[in-house]
Amino acid sequence: MLSICRDLDAQSNYTVPRTFALQAYLTKSFRNLATRSPDHPFTMSQPTANLGQAAFDAARAKDIRRKAGRFRILIIGRANAGKTTILKKVCNTTEEPHIYNSRGMEIDLDIVRPTDERGLHDIDNEMIFLSNPGFIFHDSRGFEAGNTTELKHVKDFISRRANQRKLKNQVHAIWYCIPMDNNRPVTKAEDTFFEECGTGHVPVIVVFTKLDALDDQAFGALKQENPDITHAEALIQAPLRAQQDFEARRPNLRIFKSRYPPKDHVYLRDMNLPTTDCIQLLERTAAAIDNDVLQMLFVSTQQSSLKLCTQYAIGKILARTQGLDPAHKLTLKEIQSSILRWYPHILDVSIYGVSHFLCSDFNHHLTRM
Numbered sequence: 001m002l003s004i005c006r007d008l009d010a011q012s013n014y015t016v017p018r019t020f021a022l023q024a025y026l027t028k029s030f031r032n033l034a035t036r037s038p039d040h041p042f043t044m045s046q047p048t049a050n051l052g053q054a055a056f057d058a059a060r061a062k063d064i065r066r067k068a069g070r071f072r073i074l075i076i077g078r079a080n081a082g083k084t085t086i087l088k089k090v091c092n093t094t095e096e097p098h099i100y101n102s103r104g105m106e107i108d109l110d111i112v113r114p115t116d117e118r119g120l121h122d123i124d125n126e127m128i129f130l131s132n133p134g135f136i137f138h139d140s141r142g143f144e145a146g147n148t149t150e151l152k153h154v155k156d157f158i159s160r161r162a163n164q165r166k167l168k169n170q171v172h173a174i175w176y177c178i179p180m181d182n183n184r185p186v187t188k189a190e191d192t193f194f195e196e197c198g199t200g201h202v203p204v205i206v207v208f209t210k211l212d213a214l215d216d217q218a219f220g221a222l223k224q225e226n227p228d229i230t231h232a233e234a235l236i237q238a239p240l241r242a243q244q245d246f247e248a249r250r251p252n253l254r255i256f257k258s259r260y261p262p263k264d265h266v267y268l269r270d271m272n273l274p275t276t277d278c279i280q281l282l283e284r285t286a287a288a289i290d291n292d293v294l295q296m297l298f299v300s301t302q303q304s305s306l307k308l309c310t311q312y313a314i315g316k317i318l319a320r321t322q323g324l325d326p327a328h329k330l331t332l333k334e335i336q337s338s339i340l341r342w343y344p345h346i347l348d349v350s351i352y353g354v355s356h357f358l359c360s361d362f363n364h365h366l367t368r369m
C-alpha cells in the first residue's frame, strides 16, 4: 500500500507541473492557430467537447500503443561506456532496471552470481524501468576488434528483429555508444560494425559519451593559444572547445564514410551528474525515425521533454493546415485531436487514479482561454 502511495505521489509530482506547462504551451499555440484561420472562428469554451475529445485522443494514443507496442531500443557500447546511465536519464529514474530473459522470466539482480553477470548484457534480454515501461531496451556490451562471435550475435539479433512480422517485436532505434574517455575512442570494432551491419529502416544514432573527458585537453589548448586567458575563463570555454575540436575531426572517421553510416550523432557529457539530461539524444532520435507511427510512439513515450512533444504536435498540425483550401479548414476538434495525441503521458493517467483531476483541470484551463 505504501509503495502504491509512493508511486501515486511520484506520478503526481511528475505529471502535475508538466500539465500546467502544457497548458501554457497549448494556450499560446491555439491562439496562433486561431489567427491563422480568421474565417473559421472557434472558441475554446466547449467544455463537453473538450473532455470528450481528450478521452478520444487518449483512446487513439492507446490504439497506436496496442499496434506498435512499446518502443524498443538496442543500446550498444563497450563496458563502462555509460549505457545504463543514459537509459536511466531517458526514463527519469535512478532506480535499477528490471531485466527479463527471452522467455519473459525476470532475472533477480540480487542473486546474480559474478559468473552470470554476462547475462545482464545478453542482447536478447529485455530491460525495463518501472518509471517508464513504455520503453524496452536491449543492452549489448559491444565487441572488441577481431571478436567475430560478438559481432555475429549483434548482427543476428538485428536481422532477427528486422524479420519480425509484428511492429511491436521489431527494434525501432539503435544507440551506439562510443566513450571518449580513452585515447582511441573509435576502434576497428566500430569500423567493422558500420561497414558490415545494415539495419534497414532502423536508425542508428552514434552517441559520443563522456565528452567531459576531453575538457582537460581543450583547457590546455586554450591556455597555449592565449596565455592571457584567465584560468576561470579557460574552464568555462573548455567544454565547447572540446566538442568543436572533436567535431572538426569527426567527418574523417571511417564510420561516417562506411557502407552503413550512422543516421546521426550526438555528444553527451557529465551524464553522471544529476543536473544533466540527454534531451538532444531524444530529439535526434525522433528526427531520425522515418515512420510516422513510430515517430509518434517515440515522442509520446519519452517523458523527459515536453518541448519535444510540443514541437511535433504543433509542427505536424501546421504542416497539415498549411496550403489547405479554406473550405477544408480543420475544425477545433480536429486540431485538438491532432495535438493532444502527442501527450498520452498526461492524458492517459487514469491508471494512476488521478485522471479526473487532471482532465477536468486541463479542460477548465482550455475553457478559459
Ligand SMILES: Nc1nc2c(ncn2[C@@H]2O[C@H](COP(=O)(O)OP(=O)(O)OP(=O)(O)O)[C@@H](O)[C@H]2O)c(=O)[nH]1
Binding pocket: 077, 078, 079, 080, 081, 082, 083, 084, 085, 086, 141, 209, 210, 211, 212, 213, 268, 269, 270, 271, 272
Ligand atoms: N565523467 C562521466 N562519467 C560518466 C558519464 N556517463 C556515465 N558515467 C560514469 O561511467 C560509469 C559507467 O557508467 P554505466 O552507465 O554503468 O556504463 P555501462 O555502459 O552501462 O557499463 P556496463 O553495464 O558495465 O557495460 C559510471 O560510474 C557512470 O557514473 C559521463 O558523461 N561523464
Ligand SMILES: [Mg+2]
Binding pocket: 083, 084, 085
Ligand atoms: Mg550497464
